Amino acid sequence: MAYVTVIDEQNSAAAGPAANALPNSAGALFQLLRDGTPRTRSDLTAMTGFARSTISARVEELLDSSLIRPAGENSSTGGRPPSTFSFNPDARSVLAVDLGGTHARIAVTDLAARVLAEKEQELDITRGPVAVLDAVGAIAMELLQEAGRSPEDLLGVGVGVPGPVEFATGRPMSPPIMPGWDHFDIPGHLRQWFPGPIMVDNDVNAMALGEHAVTYPGVANMMFVKVATGIGSGIISDGRLQHGAQGAAGDLGHIATPDGDTTPCTCGNSGCLEAVASGPAIAAQLRESGFDVPHHAAMLELVRSGDLEALRTVRQAGRQVGSVLAGCVNLLNPSVIVIGGVVSTAGEHFLAGIREAVYSRSLPLATQHLRIVATQTKARAGVLGASTLVTGHGLSIENVNRLIG
Template sequence: MDELTKFAPRPTGAGEMFQLLRDGQPRTRSDLATTTGQSRSTIAARVDLLLASGLVSPAGEATSTGGRPPATFAFNPAARVVLAVDLGATHARLAVTDLAGTVLAEHGEQIAIGSGPHAVLERVVEIGELLLDKAERPARDLVSVGVGLPGPVEHSTGRPINPPIMPGWDDADVPGILSSHLRVPVLVDNDVNLMALGEHTSQWRDVDHLLFVKVATGIGAGVISDGSLRRGAQGAAGDIGHVAVPGVVDLPCRCGNSGCLEAIASGPAIAAALTEAGVPATTSADVVALVRAGDIDAGRAVRDAGRHIGGVLAACVSLLNPSVIVIGGQVAEAGEHLIAGIREVVYRRSLPLATQHLRIVASRTGATAGVLGASAMASEHVLSAAAIDALIT
């Protein structure tokens, strides 16, 4: 027996049984025995282990069919907390949540991602510690951290890989930096993946095939297929912002190529086009403000951007066949102009079978999508069967 095997957690079976309780529905020991086919003594032993961990707690008594009413048990998401971190090009949003994604304390502020990993992540640690205090939770209750970054991330290592808008972040050890301060596991993913996860887990849990599209400083997509987030071989799935758009080859993109969707339809690209047309704008927020103020040129420019995005999404619809496409990000806050342009092209260019039941809708979670997704990723890491068995042993 090697050393790793010698000290590896031994499966207790409690972790697998805990998965039955994660829906929050109270169950009796008899219910669990019926569902699993295991003996009552085995069930009793595993329930006792889960009760001792705090992740399962008594939930009252079931209706009696004669004799003493049996006790019920349910998942206790308040037993531990996670820190959810959503970092964008110019913003940071953080929240302490319980293990069901309920926000206990939150904070948002402007940042410059170009300040580099150490400056930004030191601020993340500061805010995280303040939020734990605000939520009145001791540091020992924190069990994991989830982080979303605005660039490509190798999910297995949590390191950004050549992120176009994150100078100084390439191959930065984000999990190592944060875990050295917070002393818990740190998981990192692309921000759009986490927005897709947050929207799916909180709003569309019954939808197995969903595409989340973020339109802001950059453009990207998160792919939910068969109910799970799909990252691709190196975590680069959904990078639609750097798909070439026919007819705009001369427009340079910050990725180094020309003619990318992001170079023509992102917030800064729309702002640049408006400025050239005599309507001063610099950022996505400027574009949104102009549209909301009723500026005709801005509304037309956003709808045109939607048409370009729709052209790329029409190919995605043929490839992935989602039943819902959710449009989020700051430019989506301009209202129906963007979505109208997207719908116009997707429904025209895609096959009727693929669009027969397809819905293209605005994000329901808005600015909180990334934080909710980071919370879901961090919680899943500590609630898997293997993680529960490790905790108990």
């Protein structure tokens, strides 16, 4: 089983922070066990420098809370083998919700982001917050029952939405493709089903967390770019997810493309990247060329069939994305850029267009070790990140101490 840690602005949880920098508490000791590696009391004493009696007391507290569990016995050179303890990801569960422009993916996970039950469903974000969130609540209750869990078992709920979010309140802020959602109290509405903490973030921020935790936990500087109905990015810099002053960091889709395109955008401006290189934009360009592509799903089918005009159009869209990303590369100097979203499934032609523009427009020093790759977590990036968002908060030192106390 893969064990994950979270990075965010409030909590940079890690499996092994400097022992002498941690308070003498059960929550602090728990951080040393979150990587899933079984450890003995002696191991923990050596790692922390705390008295053995203190370690024993804290271990008992964590065992009573079920956050850790016995992991067997180590071999011994004589006498009784020492007992080992490890993180118990089954102690609680997490409800993870990934809302896109036209779909929702909802999952129940354990505390290590392992999916226990999951459902994907078409769900148009333009139906408004009440209709969409009521549908989410109904699906989530079914999934909890399927997983053998209850709302009371939840450590919390994580939600990703396709627009800017005021992270402190969980309210969308002027989201371009979410009519009726501006300043809506998402946590307050969901609390009628789920009593615990409810955390809301931009969907691409959640995807960045999910991809980082599962695929690139050792990478300190990376971007996750989602290209679907809209275009956005999640930025991890120096090991932290960046929200910006008002939660608008990473809104890649509303940067103007360098070629001066004047296509109108949903945000009210023209020539935005989203207006020329998103899934609907590519489909519209193919319709103008005489193809019967009513939506971007039909566009993807055309691309996969090997149609030359469709491949050319998709590659050019990749170049448009890359031309905007080139400025991000010069500014942020990431070592990995992960491309996700439904348009990324168009295949290598789209990625090739992105790479072509980035490598030709960015400084050589910034691209010397840069990797531009397709997502490995694929459609699950959002729910994995939403789960990680919750555990990063709920399993922090302070909140573990609160759970135990």
